[in-house]
Amino acid sequence: MKEFGFLAPGKVIFGAGTTKRISEVLTEGDGVILLLTDKGIEGTGLAADVAGLIEASGHRVFTFADVPAEPYLEDVDRVYTALTGSKVVQIVALGGGSVMDTAKLLSIQFSTGESVNSLRENPPSRRGVPMVMIPTTAGTGSESTPNSIIALKKEQTKTAVISPWFLPDAVILDPENTRSLPAKLTAAGGLDTLCHLMECYVSAKRNPHSDMMAERGMELAFSSLTRAFHHGDDMEARGNMLLASYYGGACIASSGTMAIHGMSYPLGGKFRVPHGVSNAILLEPVFRYISSSIEDLLPRIADCAGLGINGGGKVMDLLKSMVQELGIPSTMSVFGVAEADLNYMVESAYGNRRLMDNTPMDLSKEDIRRIYMEVL
Ligand SMILES: NC(=O)c1ccc[n+]([C@@H]2O[C@H](COP(=O)([O-])OP(=O)(O)OC[C@H]3O[C@@H](n4cnc5c(N)ncnc54)[C@H](O)[C@@H]3O)[C@@H](O)[C@H]2O)c1
Ligand SMILES: [Fe+2]
Known part of the structure; x- marks a missing residue:
């Protein structure tokens, strides 16, 4: 209970x-x-x-x-x-x-x-x-x-x-x-939404209420984000994304985001990487890194993503290809981040216990560094 x-x-x-x-x-x-x-x-x-x-x-x-x-x-x-x-x-x-x-x-x-x-x-x-x-x-x-x-x-x-x-x-x-939101901002915002939903779904604070919102929100976001990105005038896709975004917020209010947001903050605070973009860069790498701790949840996530209940193994690949299709850079160096910055970023992310403690697997400073290195 x-x-x-x-x-x-x-x-x-x-x-x-x-x-x-x-x-x-x-x-x-x-x-x-x-x-x-x-x-x-x-x-x-x-x-x-x-x-x-x-x-x-x-x-x-x-x-x-x-x-x-x-x-x-x-x-x-x-x-x-x-x-x-x-x-x-x-x-x-x-x-x-x-x-x-x-x-x-x-x-x-x-x-x-x-x-x-x-x-x-x-x-x-x-x-x-x-x-x-x-x-x-x-x-x-x-x-x-x-x-x-x-x-x-x-x-x-x-x-x-x-x-x-x-x-x-x-x-x-x-x-x-x-309607007037440019494709680039549609992508960044939509991926921020997806992070809220997916992070809250696996978070240590997850609960029956946030699960319900997250599952419906993921269905909407997985089915409508690329549609809204390619066809900005598609009001059904835009409406689905607004609802997904609202559900993502409701999930944050009831559960909480975890390592993606925690590791994203130093990128926003120091390098001014737009919030949705810094989350999007970390989305697939963090989920892949913690995948062994969420094996019981991956089938449901896969189902919400349209991959079917047996598609748990394909979730990470889908995230990777979505982020690519939405034109998000895959590395932080594009924003001026160098290896010498990692010490500060690791300390800062590790110190954000409000978010890092929600991660379903304990991430040491070394783990955090490894994930950052993957997207450097
Ligand atoms: N309160 C929360 O729970 C929460 C959750 C996640 C992120 N955030 C914060 O929200 C901020 C990011 O917000 P955001 O991603 O919505 O972007 P934003 O509000 O910073 O807006 C980004 C740009 O989009 C433009 N824009 C907005 N709507 C537009 C439209 N319809 N047409 C054309 N241009 C438009 C704005 O003029 C602005 O230049 C960050 O500071 C982030 O940390 C808050
Ligand atoms: Fe966010």
């Missing part, structure tokens, strides 16, 4: 074109609705459309489009400072993980005025300003996780601030918002 819990957003609206229903989840109040987004999304016209919908429903809206990709801790404080004085009654986060993770911290900062450092030390214990999340990538699944991931300059890695109060009040999963 296992003890487990789960967290979920207050309400989820799913389907193509459902962003138009945003008025149903807006808060009344004496102030403005903050539409938080980034420059890339602003450039697609999505932010102007959503601002128009908010205004048309009789609310005042203020758009802030300066959230940087994969923000440093200081970036979030800077955004908060830039917005101090605005009377924000609700945050609508329109974007990928970077925007949604920033929204989570701002939501608390608007009510307590704390710095991100202080929130790192004392994770929020009370709800902040209400949030609506509209993911535009599929994705981090940040809309269904209690995590906010921020990069740390000095430590050259990433960390998570975790609080149940980071779950939004409402989520709109509208595949139309991912």
Whole structure:
């Protein structure tokens, strides 16, 4: 028997074109609705459309489009400072993980005025300003996780601030918002989703609830990721990937990722390798390395991947060929990583016990080095 819990957003609206229903989840109040987004999304016209919908429903809206990709801790404080004085009654986060993770911290900062450092030390214990999340990538699944991931300059890695109060009040999963996502970002985000699902499925924290979400999520991601990559206008594949991403987040909320994410953080923190890409590079090598510890789970994974219940032995090859087909580099050296960097990376990954302890097999520093060497 296992003890487990789960967290979920207050309400989820799913389907193509459902962003138009945003008025149903807006808060009344004496102030403005903050539409938080980034420059890339602003450039697609999505932010102007959503601002128009908010205004048309009789609310005042203020758009802030300066959230940087994969923000440093200081970036979030800077955004908060830039917005101090605005009377924000609700945050609508329109974007990928970077925007949604920033929204989570701002939501608390608007009510307590704390710095991100202080929130790192004392994770929020009370709800902040209400949030609506509209993911535009599929994705981090940040809309269904209690995590906010921020990069740390000095430590050259990433960390998570975790609080149940980071779950939004409402989520709109509208595949139309991912239509403009370039193939490269479709690939990276989709493989991040697959890592969430597969890591949580084998994690030491796995449980009946996360297993259910992970199995359905893997079916969706294995069947739809390459379709969405090759045919960005395929709204069924885009919708499947948004759902898979949401399930991946729900798995993180109930189980937890393991060595892939743990070993990926130094790559993101020091070499600024995009999150989905660093995970994708490590996906097959980590699974192959730990395969002897997940023999009982491989048949089910194979079944979800469309390989049939007897296809456990083919899972690693499928992962390898998918990552290749999706155009992800197979080595870290492309991003400037050299053998001399491995000491730091091994220490950093090994030290991330929050994630490494979830790995179904104990990985020593030597094991971690061997896996990094394989993809150097
Ligand atoms: N909170 C969590 O549980 C969680 C989980 C995994 C990862 N993360 C974090 O999320 C961040 C990565 O998020 P991400 O992968 O979603 O990418 P992102 O939010 O950093 O966005 C990447 C780029 O994609 C562009 N973009 C986004 N949507 C677009 C669209 N529809 N059309 C065109 N361009 C678009 C953005 O402008 C940006 O330039 C990392 O910091 C990572 O550590 C968080
Ligand atoms: Fe992730």
